[in-house]
Amino acid sequence: MPLFSNVSLLTQPKRLYSAAELLLGGLLLISVGKGLPLLMATPANWGVAIAFYTVISTLIMFFWPYGSLGWANRVTLARAVLVALVAGALADNTFIGAIGQWLAIAVFALLLDGVDGWIARRTKSHTPFGARFDMELDALLILLLCAGLLRLESLGLWVLLIGGMRYLFIAASWQFTWLSQPLFDSFRRKAVCVWQVVALLLALTPLTSHLIANLLAISALLSLTYSFGFDIWWLYRNAKRG
Known part of the structure; x- marks a missing residue:
C-alpha cells in the first residue's frame, strides 16, 4: 500500500471510522480550548486553531487509506489538537499574556511525540503514514515556536x-x-x-x-x-x- 492514496472517499466506507475519530478530535479541540480562556480569548484565536485542525483533518482523510486510525495515530491526532491551539494562540498575540500556558501546551505536545511511536512499536502498527504524520507535526510545531519567538522577542x-x-x-x-x-x-x-x-x-x-x-x-x-x-x-x- 503506498504512503499516499487518492482513492475516492466514496469507495472507502471504512473511512467513516476515521472521520468519526477526526470529529472527536475537533470536539477535544473545543473542550481543551474552553479550558484555556487566556489563550483562546478572541474569535481570531478560535478561527486560526479551527482552521489549522481542519486542514490537518482534511489531509488525514485524503491520505489515510485504511479504516480507524489506531491508537498510535490517535495520540498523534491529540498532538495535532495541541499544535492547533498553539497556532491559534499566536493570533492577536494573546499567547504573550499567558506565555506559561502556551509553553506548557507546546511542551506537552512535544512529550507526546515519544508516546505515539512507543505505542506503534508495542502494537506493531507502525506505518509510513504514521511516521510522516508525526514528523510533519514536529516540523509545524517548531515553525510555530519560531513565529512565537519572533513576536515575543522581535529577533x-x-x-x-x-x-x-x-x-x-x-x-x-x-x-x-x-x-x-x-x-x-x-x-x-x-x-x-x-x-x-x-x-x-x-x-x-x-x-x-x-x-x-x-x-x-x-x-x-x-x-x-x-x-x-x-x-x-x-x-x-x-x-x-x-
Missing part, C-alpha cells in the same frame, strides 16, 4: 529560518531531485533536532533575557545550517558518484 525574520529550513530543503528537492534521495541514520541529526527544540523553548521562557534569547536562537540556526549543509554535501557527492 527579526531570520528566526523563521530555524523552522523553515526543512521546508526550503523540500522545495529545493523539487528542482534538484538528488536532494530527495534517502539519507543515512545520524546521531548528529537527532542531536541537532533536540537542541533546536530546547533552544527555542529556553529562548521563549519569561526569565530569559533578550540577549540570551538571541544567542540561543542563533545557536539553533547555526547548528541546523551545519546539519543541513552536511547532508546536502553528502547527497550531492553520492549523486555525482552515481
